[in-house]
C-alpha cells in the first residue's frame with residue numbers, strides 16, 4: 001500500500017479522505033479508508049457488493065458524515081451537511097438510479113432545478129430557447145450528437161442518460177465528478193461510450209471518482225485505484241504501480257479464491 005509523496009508547490013488535491021470511518025449503528029461500513037482525487041485525474045474505487053463504495057461516495061456527496069478520520073476539500077477540512085453543500089463546493093454526484101424525469105425532454109432534465117428565466121415579475125418565463133440551445137451545445141461539446149433535445153429523456157439509452165448527466169455536471173461548473181457504477185447496467189458498447197465521457201470530463205480538468213465492480217473499466221481510464229473489502233482498504237495503487245492483471249486478481253479476491261479452491265479440493269478428498 002503506498003501513499004504518493006506530496007510534491008512541493010503542487011496544488012492540494014481536490015478531495016482527500018484520510019483514514020475515514022463510518023458506522024451505521026454498530027455496522028462498520030467503512031474503516032480507515034483513504035482516497036485522493038486530483039484535477040485532471042480519475043480515481044477508481046473498486047470492491048464487491050457491500051464493500052462500502054456507496055457509503056464512501058455518500059460522504060463525499062454530503063449525504064452522510066464520517067465518524068472518524070479527515071475529509072479535506074482543496075486542502076480544507078470539510079464536513080458537509082447536505083448534497084447542496086457538496087454542490088456549492090463543486091462536487092457533483094451522478095447516482096446509479098439517475099434522478100431524471102423520464103417523460104420530460106432532455107433539455108428540461110439538463111436544467112432541472114437550475115432553470116434560467118427571462119423577464120421579471122409576472123412576465124418571468126422559463127427561457128426555453130436558451131435551455132434548448134445550451135443543452136444541444138453542451139452535449140455537442142462532449143461529442144454527443146443528439147438528434148433532438150426535445151425527446152423525452154426516458155427514450156434515451158442508459159448510457160446516453162449517463163452521458164447527459166456527465167455533460168450537465170461539466171456545464172454547471174463541477175470540479176469533482178462522482179459516478180456510482182455508471183457502467184453497471186450497461187453492455188460493452190454503451191460502457192465504452194460512458195467511459196469516453198469520463199475521459200472527456202477528466203480532460204476538461206475535472207477530478208473524477210469512478211465507482212465500479214469492473215477492473216477492466218477502471219483500468220481503461222483510471223489514474224489511481226482503491227480496493228475496498230468489507231469496509232476496509234484492501235489496496236491503494238497508482239496506475240504506474242499496478243497492471244490490469246494484478247488489479248483483476250486483487251479484485252477477484254486472488255488469495256481468497258486460492259483458499260476457496262483448496263477448501264473445495266479438500267472437501268472432495270474427504
Ligand SMILES: Nc1ncnc2c1ncn2[C@@H]1O[C@H](COP(=O)(O)OP(=O)(O)OP(=O)(O)O)[C@@H](O)[C@H]1O
Pocket residue numbers: 024027028029047048049050051052053054055056
Ligand atoms: N443506511 C444504512 N444503514 C445500515 N447499514 C448500511 C446502510 N447503508 C449501507 N449499510 C451497510 O454498509 C455496508 C456497505 O454498504 P455500501 O452500500 O456502501 O456497499 P457498496 O460497496 O456500495 O455495495 P454495492 O456494490 O452492493 O452497491 C453494507 O454492509 C451495508 O449493508
Ligand SMILES: [Mg+2]
Pocket residue numbers: 053054055
Ligand atoms: Mg453501492
